[in-house]
Amino acid sequence: MTAITRSVCPYDCPDACGLLVSVENGRAVSVCGDPDHPVTRGFLCPKMGHYEQTVHSPRRLTTPLRRIGNKGSGEFRPISWDEAISLICAKWQSLIVNHGAETILPYSYAGTMGLVQRNAGHAFFNKLGASRLERTICSPAKDAGWKMLMGDTPAMQPAEVEKSDLVILWGINAAATSIHAMSDAQSARKNGARLWVIDTYRTPTCDAADEAFLIRPGSDGALALAMLHIIDREGLLDREFISANVLGFEELTARILPDCSPAQMAEVCGLSADVIERLAREYARAKAPFIRLGSGLTRYGNGAMTVRAISCLPAVVGAWAKPGGGIFIGTSTGGAFPLQTVTREDFMTTEPRLVSMNQLGAALTELADPQVMSLYVYHSNPAAIAPDQNAVLRGLEREDLFTVVHERFLTDTARYADIVLPATSSLEHSDLYRCYGSYQAQRCSAAIPPVGEAKSNWEVFSLLAAGMGWDEPFFRLTADELIELLLVESTPWRKASLTERLRQGDPVMLTPPTDPKQTWLTPSGKIEILNGRESEPLPRLLPTHAEQDGYPLRLQPGVTPFALNSSFYEQDELRAKQNCMELMMNRSDAESRGLADGQTVEACNDCGTVCFTLRISERVPAGTVVTEGIWWREFIPGDRGVNALTSQRLTDGGRGSTLYDVTVEVRGAQRD
Numbered sequence: 001m002t003a004i005t006r007s008v009c010p011y012d013c014p015d016a017c018g019l020l021v022s023v024e025n026g027r028a029v030s031v032c033g034d035p036d037h038p039v040t041r042g043f044l045c046p047k048m049g050h051y052e053q054t055v056h057s058p059r060r061l062t063t064p065l066r067r068i069g070n071k072g073s074g075e076f077r078p079i080s081w082d083e084a085i086s087l088i089c090a091k092w093q094s095l096i097v098n099h100g101a102e103t104i105l106p107y108s109y110a111g112t113m114g115l116v117q118r119n120a121g122h123a124f125f126n127k128l129g130a131s132r133l134e135r136t137i138c139s140p141a142k143d144a145g146w147k148m149l150m151g152d153t154p155a156m157q158p159a160e161v162e163k164s165d166l167v168i169l170w171g172i173n174a175a176a177t178s179i180h181a182m183s184d185a186q187s188a189r190k191n192g193a194r195l196w197v198i199d200t201y202r203t204p205t206c207d208a209a210d211e212a213f214l215i216r217p218g219s220d221g222a223l224a225l226a227m228l229h230i231i232d233r234e235g236l237l238d239r240e241f242i243s244a245n246v247l248g249f250e251e252l253t254a255r256i257l258p259d260c261s262p263a264q265m266a267e268v269c270g271l272s273a274d275v276i277e278r279l280a281r282e283y284a285r286a287k288a289p290f291i292r293l294g295s296g297l298t299r300y301g302n303g304a305m306t307v308r309a310i311s312c313l314p315a316v317v318g319a320w321a322k323p324g325g326g327i328f329i330g331t332s333t334g335g336a337f338p339l340q341t342v343t344r345e346d347f348m349t350t351e352p353r354l355v356s357m358n359q360l361g362a363a364l365t366e367l368a369d370p371q372v373m374s375l376y377v378y379h380s381n382p383a384a385i386a387p388d389q390n391a392v393l394r395g396l397e398r399e400d401l402f403t404v405v406h407e408r409f410l411t412d413t414a415r416y417a418d419i420v421l422p423a424t425s426s427l428e429h430s431d432l433y434r435c436y437g438s439y440q441a442q443r444c445s446a447a448i449p450p451v452g453e454a455k456s457n458w459e460v461f462s463l464l465a466a467g468m469g470w471d472e473p474f475f476r477l478t479a480d481e482l483i484e485l486l487l488v489e490s491t492p493w494r495k496a497s498l499t500e501r502l503r504q505g506d507p508v509m510l511t512p513p514t515d516p517k518q519t520w521l522t523p524s525g526k527i528e529i530l531n532g533r534e535s536e537p538l539p540r541l542l543p544t545h546a547e548q549d550g551y552p553l554r555l556q557p558g559v560t561p562f563a564l565n566s567s568f569y570e571q572d573e574l575r576a577k578q579n580c581m582e583l584m585m586n587r588s589d590a591e592s593r594g595l596a597d598g599q600t601v602e603a604c605n606d607c608g609t610v611c612f613t614l615r616i617s618e619r620v621p622a623g624t625v626v627t628e629g630i631w632w633r634e635f636i637p638g639d640r641g642v643n644a645l646t647s648q649r650l651t652d653g654g655r656g657s658t659l660y661d662v663t664v665e666v667r668g669a670q671r672d
């Protein structure tokens with residue numbers, strides 16, 4: 001008999017799709033998109049089409065494991081949960097007594113986005129007094145740049161795009177990363193809107209647009225400032241909107257824009273001055289221009305400043321006042337659920353040190369006081385996804401580092417663990433999800449029993465709390481009881497009737513407490529182009545980090561439609577659809593280096609050297625090289641992945657990763 005259960009896609013994707021899971025004899029046999037879910041509308045991305053192959057993959061970890069070989073060798077023997085928990089707690093108790101709890105570092109990110117399972121470790125590590133992890137790998141510079149201008153103003157409704165007459169997908173590869181936003185942009189186009197894409201190479205998203213503008217990596221701030229210069233010079237401003245809603249445009253025009261002529265900025269961004277002029281005029285003359293801003297352009301040393309400069313555009317042309325106009329950077333619905341009831345900041349008795357997840361390599365290899373002596377990794381794969389892979393692996397190789405990894409698969413990171421714990425997939429536990437690409441939220445319960453002896457993140461922290469001898473009743477709650485804590489009070493975002501629907505498993509739409517297009521939640525109540533609280537009071541041109549590095553080619557370590565960060569590599573068919581460790585290069589760059597299509601090459605910089613297969617491609621402009629996907633090391637020809645080329649440097653705002661701010665040289669190589 002087949003039963004259909006509703007669930008939610010748990011991955012780090014803006015859409016948080018509603019799923020319908022067909023279950024037979026306790027096994028998921030197929031998964032499809034929920035036709036009644038307003039974002040999903042019955043279709044899923046290629047990654048999730050066969051989620052059952054991830055859930056029931058022969059590669060799933062099914063018992064706890066203890067290391068018997070060298071670190072990284074992947075040699076383990078099965079042990080019981082009791083033994084695993086006792087070993088971990090005994091080690092931690094001894095570390096705490098001898099060197100203090102800050103020697104223990106948790107590392108987690110977004111393997112699951114569910115509010116309970118994602119945040120399951122916070123209460124435990126707060127009570128333990130462990131070092132805290134600054135979870136800033138994705139795009140905090142985007143939020144920082146937005147906040148400098150817009151304060152706490154919530155995001156506009158992304159579905160308004162359908163009313164726009166000019167849609168700009170800016171630094172977002174929506175065809176791969178946000179397929180429902182792509183579909184909305186295409187609907188706008190069917191309604192007569194023009195669709196532009198601004199990217200650094202010709203992605204599949206560019207193919208779906210009316211026009212694609214390819215610019216130099218990290219130079220969008222220059223483009224936006226030049227557009228502002230032209231809009232000002234030509235008087236294409238909405239003066240009425242500016243005088244009622246904007247603070248500091250006069251200062252911008254007096255102090256910054258004079259040095260941002262199209263001719264000057266053309267040299268920075270690589271578009272011609274004529275094209276910049278046209279972009280600015282057509283943007284300003286559109287009735288309701290809509291920008292959807294991705295994360296790609298934020299992962300640079302100037303990422304926050306770039307977002308700040310681009311976000312001035314809708315303010316000066318008054319796009320905010322028009323249905324369909326504005327800029328969408330992603331929703332932030334933090335106020336919708338009282339997350340502190342799960343994270344329990346009140347369990348902290350001291351303020352332990354903060355370690356940036358972007359600098360794990362340094363945290364594990366450089367002398368610190370106290371030195372990190374134990375790492376607990378859950379729902380993240382830092383050996384693959386964190387910047388500066390060589391430093392991370394050097395750290396993970398340390399014999400004196402006690403590493404525990406809670407995972408669904410034997411990932412690059414799990415291979416270095418002393419103890420591996422098997423994790424449930426999202427179909428095996430309950431959770432409450434909210435989107436970051438729209439205002440949807442949905443809760444779901446387990447659709448199938450755990451595979452093997454797998455346990456959820458929350459269950460493991462309950463066991464660890466018991467193992468530490470804590471009698472705090474909080475740690476004995478179930479995941480369903482924690483979800484109930486998140487739902488019990490209504491908030492301005494969520495009235496009581498919505499909460500009932502959430503309890504029943506329906507997808508519901510949260511409502512921001514203020515109108516995102518009319519109320520500016522800044523100290524002045526205006527859009528603050530001038531923000532005197534920042535060390536940089538005005539948006540201006542900032543260089544990227546890698547400009548100083550001296551390597552001739554910009555490297556873009558981008559995404560593939562067939563994986564999500566380092567997730568989904570367990571599925572053979574999805575792997576087969578990707579080009580493994582391929583480096584795309586423009587013909588002119590290949591010819592000047594004497595390189596041929598299909599040959600083995602090495603890309604190198606100060607961080608490391610990585611082996612690729614060269615693909616000559618006109619999709620990539622001269623001066624830029626691109627590789628897609630974050631491969632597991634077991635599947636690649638060399639022994640380092642793309643993050644051996646990325647650095648631990650941080651963004652200008654938000655302390656984010658600068659994963660795209662990379663330069664390299666590329667040369668021919670022999671494969672062993």
Ligand SMILES: Nc1nc2c(c(=O)[nH]1)N[C@H]1C(S)=C(S)[C@@H](COP(=O)(O)OP(=O)(O)OC[C@H]3O[C@@H](n4cnc5c(=O)[nH]c(N)nc54)[C@H](O)[C@@H]3O)O[C@H]1N2
Pocket residue numbers: 012013014138139170171172173174176177178198199200201203215216217218219220293294295296297556558559560561562563564565660
């Ligand atoms: N299929 C798939 N989907 C995913 C993911 C995945 O790995 N695969 N990852 C998920 C996660 S965690 C995230 S954060 C989101 C990210 O999704 P997006 O917001 O789309 O971000 P990216 O794909 O990192 O980058 C978007 C585009 O920006 C371009 N870009 C890079 N630098 C610049 C620049 O300086 N200027 C401009 N204009 N463009 C630039 C890149 O070439 C890329 O095409 O996607 C999520 N969805």
Ligand SMILES: Nc1nc2c(c(=O)[nH]1)N[C@H]1C(S)=C(S)[C@@H](COP(=O)(O)OP(=O)(O)OC[C@H]3O[C@@H](n4cnc5c(=O)[nH]c(N)nc54)[C@H](O)[C@@H]3O)O[C@H]1N2
Pocket residue numbers: 012108109110111112117137138139378379380381382385386406407408409411423424425426456457557558559564565566567630642643646659
């Ligand atoms: N070169 C390069 N590096 C990047 C990026 C890039 O575009 N290029 N993107 C960056 C971005 S935007 C992000 S957000 C990060 C993402 O980095 P991560 O959040 O580490 O993402 P994943 O690689 O998807 O790894 C998640 C792991 O969690 C495991 N998992 C899934 N569900 C559960 C669960 O319920 N419990 C437990 N214990 N484990 C679970 C999965 O098996 C998987 O191995 O990567 C960053 N790194």
Ligand code: SF4
Pocket residue numbers: 009010011013014015016017044045046047048179180564
């Ligand atoms: S990864 Fe994104 S698009 Fe794909 S099913 Fe999940 S939420 Fe939907």
Ligand SMILES: [Mo]
Pocket residue numbers: 012137138139
């Ligand atoms: Mo991300």
